[in-house]
Amino acid sequence: MDRLIVVSADAHAGTEVESYRPYLDPAYHPLLDELAQEDMIQRQFMMGQAPSGDGGGDAGVGDQQGGLAGAWDMRRRLAEMDREGVAAEIVLPGVPTTKVPFFGAENQPHPPDVRLAGTRAYHRWINDAIEPGRGRLFPVADPGPCHDMAATVDELRWVADHGFVGVAVPGYTGDPTLPPLHNDHFEPFYAACADLGLVLVMHAGYGLEQGAYGKMLEATKDILARPDLTDEQKRAEMQRHPFFSTRAVRYRLAFWQILLGGVFDRHPSLRLAFTELGADWITTVLELMDGRHAQGDTPLSKRPSEYWASNCGVVASSIRRIEVDEREQVGLDRIMFGTDFPHPEGTWPNTRDWMRAAFSGVPEADVRKIVGENAIGFFGLDRAPLAEVASRIGPTVEEVIAGDPVDAPTLASFDARGSFSLPARPVDREDLATALDDEVRGFAGV
Numbered sequence: 400m401d402r403l404i405v406v407s408a409d410a411h412a413g414t415e416v417e418s419y420r421p422y423l424d425p426a427y428h429p430l431l432d433e434l435a436q437e438d439m440i441q442r443q444f445m446m447g448q449a450p451s452g453d454g455g456g457d458a459g460v461g462d463q464q465g466g467l468a469g470a471w472d473m474r475r476r477l478a479e480m481d482r483e484g485v486a487a488e489i490v491l492p493g494v495p496t497t498k499v500p501f502f503g504a505e506n507q508p509h510p511p512d513v514r515l516a517g518t519r520a521y522h523r524w525i526n527d528a529i530e531p532g533r534g535r536l537f538p539v540a541d542p543g544p545c546h547d548m549a550a551t552v553d554e555l556r557w558v559a560d561h562g563f564v565g566v567a568v569p570g571y572t573g574d575p576t577l578p579p580l581h582n583d584h585f586e587p588f589y590a591a592c593a594d595l596g597l598v599l600v601m602h603a604g605y606g607l608e609q610g611a612y613g614k615m616l617e618a619t620k621d622i623l624a625r626p627d628l629t630d631e632q633k634r635a636e637m638q639r640h641p642f643f644s645t646r647a648v649r650y651r652l653a654f655w656q657i658l659l660g661g662v663f664d665r666h667p668s669l670r671l672a673f674t675e676l677g678a679d680w681i682t683t684v685l686e687l688m689d690g691r692h693a694q695g696d697t698p699l700s701k702r703p704s705e706y707w708a709s710n711c712g713v714v715a716s717s718i719r720r721i722e723v724d725e726r727e728q729v730g731l732d733r734i735m736f737g738t739d740f741p742h743p744e745g746t747w748p749n750t751r752d753w754m755r756a757a758f759s760g761v762p763e764a765d766v767r768k769i770v771g772e773n774a775i776g777f778f779g780l781d782r783a784p785l786a787e788v789a790s791r792i793g794p795t796v797e798e799v800i801a802g803d804p805v806d807a808p809t810l811a812s813f814d815a816r817g818s819f820s821l822p823a824r825p826v827d828r829e830d831l832a833t834a835l836d837d838e839v840r841g842f843a844g845v
Contacts, residue, residue, distance in 0.1 A: 409737025581660030
């Protein structure tokens, strides 16, 4: 049977706090108790938000705690990948527990040396943890605090030497003391990534500062306790919190800053992936950026849409049907698939059904590109061993393109988890245009 090579370009791993101890400089061991407390609070909140069920009901929602174990138990993870038909995963830090020790929005603020120690501990843990799945699991590094650029570049060399395929864009965990991404401070970082073949990864949550998660949780608790609001009003009020309301602007401005800095002109082989950020915003944002560039006062040598076509890609995690339908406008060669395993909003444990709902009736060549071939090329993976894995566990072309329709309860679950059936989300053109202008003025020192 002819099978698809499925590569999830958005998956996550992390472990329980105590498991980082052997990888952490002993000078920082006393901080682990505080980290464990933060971890417990976040896990309780996330598990309270997760879907329930045993994976066998009509809605097909799985045992979230059991699935979470796959974040650190790689044999469990590989078993789930085989069942779901996923040949390989690009693995980023981040589970509904600690992401990178001492260096996430869920942590209280720590100085740069503590953040760097946590970053190194995560890198060394994941490098050991993926051993059972090496060749199918490809880690993405954290950039670290990026204050000491020599130390940052040394760590980039270490991760590249150990098979990591990418690194998050500096500032993923926000730090107001760092300069903007177009500043010369980051040139050694970009040069090293280009030389080492590391893909820059911009993930959902970009720019949130340490402590932001705790503030959001407190605000959420206050809103949920208000008897004067309906459930719908409570949801709307929570979405107005800065934790959520500014997220779309943060990553779009980071992209604009990278363009203004001429990063792709100096390093034409460098690639940037937007992950778990949807794909339905891209054509509108590129149109606005192209229009801003046309005013003639930016240093860009090409239109932003041209940089997109040559250097960028998007991982449409929990891909929506509207994103599949708009694949030509976004760029058929630019879209990649992501399961977001083991997050509760992802496609697991229904990845085969999710693909069938998303790609029913779509040409085979297009499906092959989106579910795997684009990621193989973008992240520089070795295709041959992945094709061998897919020959054993991958979904068949017929199953995905012409299989039985997905039942209504399962589709309702997809809507609840990933807004599967919703139309394209609007872009606030006025706010974005103002922000683009501000960045141009800032770049010019006005």
